[in-house]
Amino acid sequence: MRIGVLGLGTVGRQVVEVLDLERELFAARLGEEIEVTRILVRDQDKPRPQSMRSRLTYEPDDILKDPDIEVVVELMGGFEPAHSYIAEAIRRGKAVVTANKEVIARSGPDLSAAGERAGADLLFEAAVAGGIPIIRSLQESLAGNRLRAIYGIVNGTTNFILSRMHEDGVSFDAALAEAKERGYAEADPSDDLDAVDAARKISILASLAFGGWVDVDAVDRIGIRSISAADVREAKHLGAVIKLVARAQATPDGLALGVSPTLISRSHPLADVSGAQNAVYVCGDPIGELLFAGPGAGGPATSSAVIGDILDAARARRVGGRSVALPLEPAPLLPLHAHQHSYYLRLRVREAAGTLAAVAEAFSRAGISLRSVHQPPSSDDEAMVSLVTHVTAREQLERAREMLRAEAAVLSEESCILAELDTDSQRR
Numbered sequence: 297m298r299i300g301v302l303g304l305g306t307v308g309r310q311v312v313e314v315l316d317l318e319r320e321l322f323a324a325r326l327g328e329e330i331e332v333t334r335i336l337v338r339d340q341d342k343p344r345p346q347s348m349r350s351r352l353t354y355e356p357d358d359i360l361k362d363p364d365i366e367v368v369v370e371l372m373g374g375f376e377p378a379h380s381y382i383a384e385a386i387r388r389g390k391a392v393v394t395a396n397k398e399v400i401a402r403s404g405p406d407l408s409a410a411g412e413r414a415g416a417d418l419l420f421e422a423a424v425a426g427g428i429p430i431i432r433s434l435q436e437s438l439a440g441n442r443l444r445a446i447y448g449i450v451n452g453t454t455n456f457i458l459s460r461m462h463e464d465g466v467s468f469d470a471a472l473a474e475a476k477e478r479g480y481a482e483a484d485p486s487d488d489l490d491a492v493d494a495a496r497k498i499s500i501l502a503s504l505a506f507g508g509w510v511d512v513d514a515v516d517r518i519g520i521r522s523i524s525a526a527d528v529r530e531a532k533h534l535g536a537v538i539k540l541v542a543r544a545q546a547t548p549d550g551l552a553l554g555v556s557p558t559l560i561s562r563s564h565p566l567a568d569v570s571g572a573q574n575a576v577y578v579c580g581d582p583i584g585e586l587l588f589a590g591p592g593a594g595g596p597a598t599s600s601a602v603i604g605d606i607l608d609a610a611r612a613r614r615v616g617g618r619s620v621a622l623p624l625e626p627a628p629l630l631p632l633h634a635h636q637h638s639y640y641l642r643l644r645v646r647e648a649a650g651t652l653a654a655v656a657e658a659f660s661r662a663g664i665s666l667r668s669v670h671q672p673p674s675s676d677d678e679a680m681v682s683l684v685t686h687v688t689a690r691e692q693l694e695r696a697r698e699m700l701r702a703e704a705a706v707l708s709e710e711s712c713i714l715a716e717l718d719t720d721s722q723r724r
C-alpha cells in the first residue's frame with residue numbers, strides 16, 4: 297500500500313522514520329507492505345534526512361492526484377491549505393489520516409460526510425490527546441455506555457506551566473519561558489494559553505461521546521494567563537491544585553461545555569497528571585469512572601496514534617470502512633447562564649472592618665452559599681480574600697460579581713475560575 301505524507305515536521309518525520317524502520321513488522325501484521333512514496337514539504341532550503349530526500353515534493357498534486365497513493369497522511373497543521381488537501385484526497389477516494397484538530401474541530405462533520413459519500417476513510421486519533429487512544433475508545437469500546445461527563449487535561453503546554461507553578465513555585469512568566477525553551481510551547485502560544493486548543497479538542501470528544509456535533513465556538517473558554525502565584529498558594533491551602541480542565545457534561549437540558557483553569561482536589565483522578573502529560577477522565581454507565589493518561593504531544597506519542605490509524609486504514613481496504621463518523625446534527629447545548637458549578641474567586645479588598653461582611657452579603661443576595669472563605673494575614677491597608685462557592689448557576693455568579701464590582705470595599709477581582717473539589721462519584 298502506497299501512502300503520501302503531507303508535512304515532514306516534528307510528527308511527519310517521526311511517522312516516516314517508523315514506517316521505514318518497521319516495514320517488515322507492519323508487513324507481517326497486515327499481510328502487505330506499507331511504503332511512503334511521496335512527502336510534501338514547503339521549504340526547499342531546509343536540511344532533510346538523506347533517506348527521505350528522493351521522496352520529497354513541493355507540489356501537493358504529486359500526492360493528491362497520484363492514483364497509486366491510497367492513503368494520505370496530513371501532518372502540516374493549520375486550517376488552510378490542510379483542509380483543502382484533505383477534502384481533495386477524500387474526493388478522490390483516498391483514505392485520510394490526520395493529526396489536525398483545527399481542521400477536524402471546524403470541518404469534521406463535512407469531511408466525514410464527504411468521506412462516506414466517496415467511500416474514503418477519515419481517521420484522526422492523533423488530533424486529541426496525542427498518544428492516548430481516546431477517539432477509538434469513545435467510538436468503539438465505550439459505545440455501550442451512556443456517558444455523563446468527560447473531563448480532560450488535553451493541552452500539554454498549559455499543564456506543564458501550571459505544574460511548574462504548583463510543584464516548584466515558578467512564576468507564570470518563567471514557566472512559560474521554560475515551556476518555550478523545552479519545545480512544549482510555540483513561539484506564539486496564544487492558542488494554548490487562551491484555551492483555544494483545548495476547546496477544539498473537547499468539541500471533538502463531546503461530538504463523539506454525546507452523539508451531536510458541538511461547534512467549537514459554543515465552548516465557554518477561560519485561559520490560564522490570569523493564574524498567579526497567589527492562586528497557586530490558595531489552591532494549596534484548600535488541598536487542591538489548578539489544572540486547565542476541558543469539560544463536557546450531559547444534563548437533562550443539554551450539554552454543558554467549557555474550558556477553564558479549575559481548582560481540583562488532590563484526591564481527584566486528574567490531580568496527579570503532571571508536566572506535559574494529558575489525561576481524559578470519562579464518567580458513564582455502566583462503566584463508572586475511567587482515566588486515560590499518557591503523553592499528549594511530541595513526535596513519538598503523536599506518531600504512535602498516526603501509525604495506528606495508517607494500519608487501520610490499510611486493514612479497512614480489505615474488510616470495509618474504518619472511518620470515525622462525526623455527527624452532522626448539532627448537539628443540544630445548555631445555555632451558559634444555566635451552567636452549574638462551584639467557583640473560586642480571589643478578590644483584592646480594603647483591610648477594614650465590615651469588608652468580609654460586605655463580600656458575603658453580595659453572594660447571599662445572589663442566592664449563593666459559600667463553601668469556604670480564606671483571608672491570609674496582611675500588614676497594610678489592602679488584603680486578599682479567596683472564596684469557593686457551593687454549586688451555583690452561572691447567572692447567579694454573574695449577579696454576585698456585578699454587586700462585588702459596585703462594592704467600595706472590593707478593589708478588584710483577581711481571579712474567577714471553576715472549582716471541582718469533588719469527583720463524579722462524590723457528587724452523585
Ligand SMILES: NC(=O)c1ccc[n+]([C@@H]2O[C@H](COP(=O)([O-])OP(=O)(O)OC[C@H]3O[C@@H](n4cnc5c(N)ncnc54)[C@H](OP(=O)(O)O)[C@@H]3O)[C@@H](O)[C@H]2O)c1
Nearest residue numbers: 303304305306307337338339371372373395396593594598
Ligand atoms: N507536535 C506535536 O507534538 C503534535 C501533537 C499532536 C498533534 N499535532 C498535530 O500534528 C500536525 C503536525 O504538527 P508538527 O508539530 O509536526 O508541525 P511542524 O513541525 O510545524 O511541521 C509541519 C510540516 O508541514 C509542512 N508544511 C506546512 N505548511 C505547508 C504547506 N503549505 N505546504 C507544504 N508543506 C507544508 C512543513 O514544511 P517545511 O518543513 O518545509 O517547513 C513541515 O514539514 C499539526 O496538525 C499538529 O497540530 C502535533
